[in-house]
Amino acid sequence: MAPYESEDSQGAGQSAARRKVVRYAVPVAVVGVAAAAIGLVPALADSGDPDLPKVTARELIEKIAASDTEQLSGTVKIHTDLGLPALSGAASAFGGVGGGGKGSSSADPKEKLTELASGTHTLRVAADGEDRQKLSMLDDASEYSVIHNGDDLWAYDSASDSAYHATADRHGSAAQRERGSRTPVTPKELTDQILDAAGDHTSITVDGTAQVAGRDAYRLQIKPRQSGSTVGAVTVSVDARTGTPLKFTLTPAGGGAAVVDAGFTAVDFGRPAASTFDFKPAKGTEVTEADDLPARDRPGKGHEEFKDAQGLDGLKVVGAGWTSVAELKLPKEAAGLASGSGGGDLPGAAQKFLSSLGDQVKGDFGTGTVYSTRLVNVLITQDGTAYAGAVTKDALIKAADAG
Structure with missing residues (x-):
């Protein structure tokens, strides 16, 4: 394949019209x-x-949005x-x-x-x-x-x-x-997703x-105002000249x-x-x-097609902002995951493996299992309802109780 070459290292060919940054990574x-x-x-x-002129968080966000x-x-x-x-x-x-x-x-x-x-x-x-x-x-x-x-x-x-x-x-x-x-x-795509979801639940400063x-580059720091989120902070380094995000942490x-x-x-x-x-x-x-390829094996399926293919229904969101939790009903065979008994025709080794990954919990919703990572936690209840979000275990249980 061809190497990554540059016809003009000084930036020639930039569009004269100001418009929002393209999503430059391949989909x-x-x-x-x-x-x-x-x-x-x-x-x-x-x-x-570097010693750069002072900017406000609003000015820096506008610089990202106006980048060409x-x-x-x-x-x-x-x-x-x-x-x-x-x-x-x-x-x-x-x-x-x-x-x-x-x-x-x-x-x-x-x-x-x-x-x-x-x-x-x-x-x-x-x-x-x-x-x-x-x-x-x-x-x-x-x-x-x-x-x-x-x-x-x-x-x-x-x-x-x-x-x-x-x-x-x-x-x-x-x-x-x-x-x-x-x-x-890419840093740009990650930044867009965070800023789009920021809302009034977020503190944004220049750090x-x-x-x-x-x-x-300037450092834009984004933090949740809400308790219960597993996100501590997002830091975006923004190119001082072009407004392009260069780093996302x-x-x-x-x-x-x-x-x-x-x-x-x-x-x-x-x-x-x-x-x-x-x-x-x-x-x-x-x-x-x-x-x-068969339709279900093609990438890029829409949400409704995905639900039909996977047997999911009733997808909704509980809460708002950084503590939003997605609630959905899993296929019938997945209900056994919560109790560690496995689901459907899973072999015994698979049932044991899945059971070892989660923590058993109880609440007004009944019993279930929480599967955790450092960022996203998922609660699967005994009846096969799943709650997932970048929230703590307690926040998931609260969402399940409310549901």
């Missing part, structure tokens, strides 16, 4: 990792505190530590269930998403407006890339020499079609300055290392070379066409 619903975890490196850390960055390329390090238990034996415990469906490809982005849930990964990103983006996840010996170029969206896994291809249809571009289940990865990827209320730490270690705001977004599978590459 992350189609992004996965073909890379093993690498060691956390000091490059993620800020270096130096449409071309860039660079390297991002992302580290995720949800505190998930080791799942090395989970596949065998579940009897090998959960693999790709019939006709699925090892390059299918849906098969790669779970690898972003832990460890440290190196990403190369490039963007040239709304129609051309590329994101690659790098390993020592392989690379997994997603390339959006006009009406074509390709995913390629060098380890298996397989590719996945989607094209535009009457519903819009390939990128838009894949957007339904996207997961934010000094930093230098990220060799560029001067989410720390838990319980202290310790960041849950999510994603930041540029190198960035260039010039227009990437057109060849960056070219992709043509080599002879012998196994290519899977998205339209040839």
Whole structure:
């Protein structure tokens, strides 16, 4: 594949019209990792505190919203530590269930998403407006890339020499079609999601300055005003010149290392070379066409289609702001998870494995099991109702009692 090149390292080709920052990462619903975890490196850390003119939090948010960055390329390090238990034996415990469906490809982005849930990964990103983006996840010996170029969206896994291809249809571009289940990865996408949900439940301040990827930046700090959230603070380093978020760090209320730490270690705001977004599978590459897959195996399914496919119903939100809790009814066979008796036809090893992960709890709702990470907690009640949110165990029980 073509390297990430720059035609103008000084930023030529920037749009003259002021408009909101494009979401320069490839739609992350189609992004996965073909890379093993690498060691956390000091490059993620800020270096130096530049002397910059004072700005208010409102001015800094307006700077992010007004940024006209449409071309860039660079390297991002992302580290995720949800505190998930080791799942090395989970596949065998579940009897090998959960693999790709019939006709699925090892390059299918849906098969790669779970690898972003832990460890440290190196990403190369490039963007040239709304129609051309590329994101690659790098390993020592392989690379997994997603390339959006006009009406074509390709995913390629060098380890298996397989590719996945989607094209535009009457519903819009390939990128838009894949957007339904996207997961934010870049500092910009992560920041947008937090600011969109901020509301009156949030304290937003400017917490000094930093230098990220060799560029001067302001630090925007976002904290919940509500008690009961597992989120301690979100810190966003914003490029002082362009208004582009360069680094995103989410720390838990319980202290310790960041849950999510994603930041540029190198960035260039010039227009990437057109060849960056070219992709043509080599002879012998196994290519899977998205339209040839069964409907339920295609990424980007809408919420209603997802519910129909998974047997979920009654999805609603309890509470507001940082302590919002999603409530939904699980399929009948999942009800046994709460008591540790397993669900449906799960083998005994799987039942034992699931039971070992949770804590038994009681409340006005009855009995259930709480499955915890450092950020998100999930309560499954005896009747198969699930409550999930970035809230404490007590907040989940309170939401279940209210429900």
